[in-house]
Amino acid sequence: MSRFGRLVGRDLTLALRQGSDATIAVMFFVLVVVLFPFGLGPEPNLLARIAAGVIWVAALLASLLSLDRLFQTDFEDGSLELMALGGLPLELVVLAKATAHWLVTGVPLLVAAPVLAVLLGMNRDGFGTLELTLLLGTPSLSLIGSIGAALTLGARRGGVLISLLILPLFIPVLIFGAAAIDSALGGLSVRPHLLILGALLAAALPLTAMAAAAALRQALE
Amino acid sequence: MTEFAGSHLSCLRGERLVFVGLTFRLAAGEALVLTGPNASGKSSLLRMMALLLRPWRGGLSWDGAPVADDPDAHRARLRYVGHLDAIKPMLTAEENLGFWAALHGHARPERQARRALDRFGLERLAAVPARYFSAGQKHRLNLARLLLAPAPLWLLDEPTVGLDHAAIARLEEALTEHRAGGGMVVAATHTDLPLPGNRALPLDAFAPTPGDPDGRPS
Structure with missing residues (x-):
């Protein structure tokens, strides 16, 4: 466990010293959401109606931004093959790196989301659910993304490829994330949606770790 | 045998x-x-x-x-030292080695890292980010990884x-x-x-x- 924490800590230190990933993801998130009022016109009812979906789609795209480099630098400088040589199973390496990715790109989205919800005029009733869905959903995005990041290692234009591979897999998270907020705004129970988001996360933890580790082994051959 | x-x-x-x-x-x-x-x-x-x-x-x-x-x-x-040096330029020499020492399961990885740096004559560069290292120094840092764990x-x-x-x-x-x-x-x-x-x-x-x-x- 301490080895796992150590790897998460190293990735966080690297992300903070390089300093770009976290700010780029959250800036992108804010900008995409802010574009909608410009494109659709300042019609409060319309914006409030689509706020949940817009915020969720923007969150998907923002967490996709830095995914292509999840394993890339470690692959290029030889760290990944040394990690494959022991100490920590590759499955846990995947989980540690996905955790660091979520802390760097997912958590800032949680912080920015309520501000954007205000901007789009979302009803107050939806705020708590918005945060809950992002809290349950964004870790799944980082985990599912790790499969794409591992599969596209060494590929040219990996960043484009990863979007095509991974965005379809994000759809279930998007559906239940946005639906939960709509239910909250409509006065319906959000529990089923949140349970499904939690189930998606629980399933993603072991499955993505195994799939991404298998892809990494393939890439290291 | x-x-x-x-x-x-x-x-x-x-x-x-x-x-x-x-x-x-x-x-x-x-x-x-x-x-x-x-x-x-x-x-x-x-x-x-x-x-x-x-x-x-x-x-x-x-x-x-x-x-x-x-x-x-x-x-x-086994310990493998290849052409790729697995060195993170943004981390100091000690942080670089400390991470690998921790992955080998050392309770006090930093002390082990300093000992290994010492053996390859890098003790004075322990707190220097690896991006300022010359090619030879990077290579020595890579070799020092051999000494982290038997x-x-x-x-x-x-x-x-x-x-x-x-x-x-x-x-x-x-x-x-x-x-x-x-x-x-x-x-x-x-x-x-x-x-x-x-x-x-x-x-x-x-x-x-x-x-x-x-x-x-x-």
């Missing part, structure tokens, strides 16, 4: 056979030096020994037991490239100590490596010949 051996190893890279029918045997305290021209498969053989590359034919054994039966145990007993088998790919005389002497000292403690060394090199009593394994002797029954992949 510990013994690391490979029998009838063949290496296929892409569509090209690199070497065929390679057999070696290495006992505790011994050193094997891989020689041969470029592209004769020195690095590939080292990666094969590190289980980073699967042999096309043949297999490796440790104390008579096939390595493929328990790859994790084999990974735990392991019986060292696999070194061109360990002397870019090193000055003082650094080669330090490497020699580390290698002698490692072998005196019963460790094994396999090194690929073009230049003379200070490994007294080593056995040479010229890889060009195992180059595939046309018409070899084990030759072309079908």
Whole structure:
């Protein structure tokens, strides 16, 4: 466990010293959401109606931004093959790196989301659910993304490829994330949606770790 | 008596056979030096020994037991230093090594890292980010990883490239100590490596010949 924490800590230190990933993801998130009022016109009812979906789609795209480099630098400088040589199973390496990715790109989205919800005029009733869905959903995005990041290692234009591979897999998270907020705004129970988001996360933890580790082994051959 | 051996190893890279029918045997305290021209498969053989590359034919054994039966145990007993240095430019020398020491399970990785830096003459650079290191210093930092945790088998790919005389002497000292403690060394090199009593394994002797029954992949 301490080895796992150590790897998460190293990735966080690297992300903070390089300093770009976290700010780029959250800036992108804010900008995409802010574009909608410009494109659709300042019609409060319309914006409030689509706020949940817009915020969720923007969150998907923002967490996709830095995914292509999840394993890339470690692959290029030889760290990944040394990690494959022991100490920590590759499955846990995947989980540690996905955790660091979520802390760097997912958590800032949680912080920015309520501000954007205000901007789009979302009803107050939806705020708590918005945060809950992002809290349950964004870790799944980082985990599912790790499969794409591992599969596209060494590929040219990996960043484009990863979007095509991974965005379809994000759809279930998007559906239940946005639906939960709509239910909250409509006065319906959000529990089923949140349970499904939690189930998606629980399933993603072991499955993505195994799939991404298998892809990494393939890439290291 | 510990013994690391490979029998009838063949290496296929892409569509090209690199070497065929390679057999070696290495006992505790011994050193094997891989020689041969470029592209004769020195690095590939080292990666094969590190289980980073699967042999096309043949297999490796440790104390008579096939390595493929328990790859994790084999990974735990080897240290591999390749061409890639696995150094993060944004981290200091001590942080770089400390991370690997922690992955090897050290309770106090920083102290272990400083000790290893000391051995390769990098103690004064411990707190300097690795992006300010010269190529030789980076290479020494890479080699210092060998000393983080004891392991019986060292696999070194061109360990002397870019090193000055003082650094080669330090490497020699580390290698002698490692072998005196019963460790094994396999090194690929073009230049003379200070490994007294080593056995040479010229890889060009195992180059595939046309018409070899084990030759072309079908």
